[in-house]
Amino acid sequence: MAFRRRxxxxxxxKGHSRSVHQRxxxxxxxxxxxxxxxxxxxxxxxxxxxxINNLRSSAADANSNxxxxxxxxxxxxxxxxxxxxxxxxxxxxxYHLLKRAMTLKDYSPSTSKVQQTVNSYLIPLIATKSYIDSxxxxxxxxxxxxxxxxxxxxxxxxxxxxxxxEEYLSGKESGSNIWCCPRxxxxxxxxxxxxxxxxxxxxxxxxxxxxxxxLSADYFEEELRHLSLAPGQIIMAVNEQNEVLFSSSYxxxxxxxxxxxxxxxxxQDYTGTQQFSxxxxxxxxxxxxxxxxxxxxxxxxxxxxxTVYQFYGYIMILAFFxxxxxxxxxxxxxxxxxxxxxQLILLFSAAERGEDLADIKPPQNLYGLLMQNITQTxxxxxxxxxxxxxxxxxxxxxxxxxxxxxxxxHFLFNTLKSIxxxxxxxxxxxxxxxxxxxxxxxxxxxxxxxxxxxVTLEAELHNTRNYIEIQQIxxxxxxxxxxxxxxxxxxxxxxxxxxxxxVENCIVHAFTWENDQSRIRIRIREREQVITVKIxxxxxxxxKEHLQEIRSRLKIQNDTGHISCQIGSHIGLFNCNRRLxxxxxxxxxxxxxxxxxxxxxxxxCFPGR
Numbered sequence: 001m002a003f004r005r006r007x008x009x010x011x012x013x014k015g016h017s018r019s020v021h022q023r024x025x026x027x028x029x030x031x032x033x034x035x036x037x038x039x040x041x042x043x044x045x046x047x048x049x050x051x052i053n054n055l056r057s058s059a060a061d062a063n064s065n066x067x068x069x070x071x072x073x074x075x076x077x078x079x080x081x082x083x084x085x086x087x088x089x090x091x092x093x094x095y096h097l098l099k100r101a102m103t104l105k106d107y108s109p110s111t112s113k114v115q116q117t118v119n120s121y122l123i124p125l126i127a128t129k130s131y132i133d134s135x136x137x138x139x140x141x142x143x144x145x146x147x148x149x150x151x152x153x154x155x156x157x158x159x160x161x162x163x164x165x166e167e168y169l170s171g172k173e174s175g176s177n178i179w180c181c182p183r184x185x186x187x188x189x190x191x192x193x194x195x196x197x198x199x200x201x202x203x204x205x206x207x208x209x210x211x212x213x214x215l216s217a218d219y220f221e222e223e224l225r226h227l228s229l230a231p232g233q234i235i236m237a238v239n240e241q242n243e244v245l246f247s248s249s250y251x252x253x254x255x256x257x258x259x260x261x262x263x264x265x266x267x268q269d270y271t272g273t274q275q276f277s278x279x280x281x282x283x284x285x286x287x288x289x290x291x292x293x294x295x296x297x298x299x300x301x302x303x304x305x306x307t308v309y310q311f312y313g314y315i316m317i318l319a320f321f322x323x324x325x326x327x328x329x330x331x332x333x334x335x336x337x338x339x340x341x342x343q344l345i346l347l348f349s350a351a352e353r354g355e356d357l358a359d360i361k362p363p364q365n366l367y368g369l370l371m372q373n374i375t376q377t378x379x380x381x382x383x384x385x386x387x388x389x390x391x392x393x394x395x396x397x398x399x400x401x402x403x404x405x406x407x408x409x410h411f412l413f414n415t416l417k418s419i420x421x422x423x424x425x426x427x428x429x430x431x432x433x434x435x436x437x438x439x440x441x442x443x444x445x446x447x448x449x450x451x452x453x454x455v456t457l458e459a460e461l462h463n464t465r466n467y468i469e470i471q472q473i474x475x476x477x478x479x480x481x482x483x484x485x486x487x488x489x490x491x492x493x494x495x496x497x498x499x500x501x502x503v504e505n506c507i508v509h510a511f512t513w514e515n516d517q518s519r520i521r522i523r524i525r526e527r528e529q530v531i532t533v534k535i536x537x538x539x540x541x542x543x544k545e546h547l548q549e550i551r552s553r554l555k556i557q558n559d560t561g562h563i564s565c566q567i568g569s570h571i572g573l574f575n576c577n578r579r580l581x582x583x584x585x586x587x588x589x590x591x592x593x594x595x596x597x598x599x600x601x602x603x604x605c606f607p608g609r
Contacts, residue, residue, distance in 0.1 A: 063297045078290045081213045085202040102145040131219040139209035161185035180291045220246040234298040432473045439466040458490035464499040485524035501572025510539025535602045542594035
């Protein structure tokens, strides 16, 4: 035979040395590795770069979120200060007592009475606030009196903390509404260190005076210590004078002043890069108008990129692992592919030579892959053909339904016209039935023609008159309709079939037909580009319980968009109200007022010109 069998079952032609096969295999493996690893390496670098950028952006967003949360907490605190100021101003008895205690020259009972007021009213305002150190209330007076909470009525000449007065006078001259400044004072004489506080000044609204809330700076800095900050990151709050109110770390004043002066938007939010302590830093500033406070987050780039570098190292380790795995898989695939190709070559060579092919089997894996792809393609093509046929069938059904919808109104119009001419022929002239059919034909044409489009108020009034004329013939003119509207509103647009259901409610539910004094008044006005329509009847009215039920259903409908009523139970009210809200917005709709045995007023509004 021209072939020799190896132990593995692979055929080799004569003279085909082992080294040639190895070189061919290594060459194929090199190409497969290059084709596989090159895109993997490029994708790894690209994905790593994207993830690094996203991580850096996420770190910046996290800093902004922390700063925003701190700003919210501080603004809530200042809002509580404002609330306390309003409480004191509004409570006239407390305010006048404090004013008399400070401004009257001879106010002997001041000590006990003021202390009683402090204990019973003012102390509870701040007792539950752990971040409040103390509170001062001062009304301009020549005697140096002020109220300290919790101590009561005090004199500046005898009190250990008086620096607040100078700050108040300077802020008063500047006309500030509310401002903050850092201070420190010796809280008790036996202490060796001063207590650091943040004084929030809030002048009274109606007199020359001020309420001062002294916040504990240590409280806010303790909150900062619980935050997970990056190494070297600083979070602080400064006032308009660039004084640090509280901070996670206190830099040198010259360094801080240089940073604050370099931020281009002092009274707006800012995000950017600035030099701080000789290093480029990522700075986020949030500005609060409450107290004119600037909240700053300063993160050195070295700290910010440290996490990025660690993440990049993890990505590189993962990339090397993927490369090694790809090499192994590519080597296995290349070897199998080489064996399959080699068997095909042997098969083709044996066929050309006319040798016996019984011992040579084709590569079943390769054929199986080809057959699998062909089968999947065939199944997908059949599925697409079935989907196309189904879509064509659905389109035919929709077209048939559309044609049937067009025939139904046309048949109804022709039937009404036939009835009209039959009635005309029976009497030999026009009669009430002819008039009712003619009006009904107009109403049907109006209601079915171009559904969903807005119509002029003139067309809506014409349709309503047609309906009223039918009902007047039906009830032998036992009710009267008065119209009251200026001509200029007729060109305004509204929804179709808005007034007819409401007039129908009046005729069906309001009148008893015991006399001919029944009356409906339709009044239309335009004010500030809003059309208001009132439908007023002098019928039997609605009981309080039923009226409350109707209003509750209208409110539920406005809140949820669901009509919670049955047909025949004032469906026209709920229908018109919902269509107004859907067309023009939730601010427009319908209201109802009624008094039993006196009549009902239905008011609705929609945009004018």
